Amino acid sequence: MEFKDYYETVGVTRDATPEDIKRAYRKLARKFHPDVSQEKNAEARFKEVSEAYEVLSDPDKRAAYDQLGANYQAGQDFRPPPEWAGSHASSSRSRGFREGQFSAQGADHSEFFESLFRGMGGSRHGGHSQDMFDMHGQDQHAKIQISIEDSYNGATRTLQLRTPQESSDGRVQMQDRSIEFVIPKGIRAGQHIRLAGQGAPGVGQGSPGDLYLDVAFLPHQLYRTEGHDVYMDLPVAPWEAALGAEVEAPTPTGRVEVKIPAGSATGRKLRLKGRGLPGKTPGDFYYVLQLTLPPADTDAAKNAYQGMATAFKTFNPRAQLEGQP
Structure with missing residues (x-):
């Protein structure tokens, strides 16, 4: 219809x-x-x-x-x-x-x-x-963006809304209102926060509807989420990936020591169990290794790269492409 x-x-x-x-x-x-x-x-x-x-x-x-x-x-x-x-x-x-x-x-x-x-x-x-009738108010939805840290720690926020309100003469006018709400720990993108009775007012003696806040995460400089799991790209130097190393890296709940296994390559995931978004079953936190090369911007750096080329002259980084059309 x-x-x-x-x-x-x-x-x-x-x-x-x-x-x-x-x-x-x-x-x-x-x-x-x-x-x-x-x-x-x-x-x-x-x-x-x-x-x-x-x-x-x-x-x-x-x-x-x-x-x-x-x-x-x-x-x-x-x-x-x-x-x-x-x-x-x-x-x-x-x-x-x-x-x-x-x-x-x-x-x-x-x-x-x-x-x-x-x-x-x-x-x-x-x-x-001559007579009124009663009707439950309509549920309403609003989109909100929160930080990943808000999901880890929980938070209280205030939302500014512009909503239709009925005046005494039956006219509907737009009015501004502020609503304070709690962000629960562990909430994920795509879920919603229900604010009972904060939706559209009822008609007659009808009770107001509910307001549903549809949650999305703000873009973060370091972290991204997939469900309850959190990911971060971790830059590593070639020698750290090749020889192994212990490095310090951030998480939303504080810095930790991370062990880089020897022989690691770009894209390898290092898992911190239970360090993702909190919940009854918490998510995991993953470092995704990203090989980062130092610039060849000095004579010493150029000589170092030349030395690597000599030391690994039998290494063919494109060997898997041979025979491909």
Whole structure:
């Protein structure tokens, strides 16, 4: 089912006043009324405009529509949350309304409209519903980036959000708010932090939804992650790789002594068990060896390389390529 942008249909912005909506509707109703209009598809357009106005002119329906549709654009695939149909339909019927009683124009509604407001009471007086209905607020998502160190140590952070909030007159306006939250130890990229009750506010007496913070790691100068495991490229000199050595190297929890086995090559992984991201089963930390050559920028350095060439004159670094096309 496609999402219908009622604001776009009427030709107003999401923060339009009731007067703006009424004025825009009247203009379009005169233009597309099937009794007088010469426009192509006038009857269909008149139904679309009337349906949009029925929702946007009613503070309760408009608030519910704004809650469900804040993250959608016209034409996108849309399904209302599972709790929607049960919560508002039972609430409205308990007040004595019948299904279909709420139609202002008496015309057939779209599948989109019916999926949102089927069973909702809507006896209207002066453009307002006489009864409210209750609906649980929509869950919301926000993306956050944290450092790898935050996952190792845990942290408390503050998030600045700009979210839609309903005012007393039923208008939806964007407001800034700050939310303090805890980053748990061991959280991985792709997981989320749930902040209960921090999502979109409910309609009527409905409870607010939850806010889910989708976690990604900030790019790090040294470290990268794969699941719970952490990797770091460790530069080594040719003689350290060939002869073996003990070197000092960093980890997110402090520096350690690393033993380079003799005969190591670029790409070899040295594992520190349990030193990856913390958790019930902690990840591992890996050093990935990267052979680093000193520059031949002095006569002494050039002579040293010449000596190596003489000492290893039978060594062919491209032997594995022989015979290849």
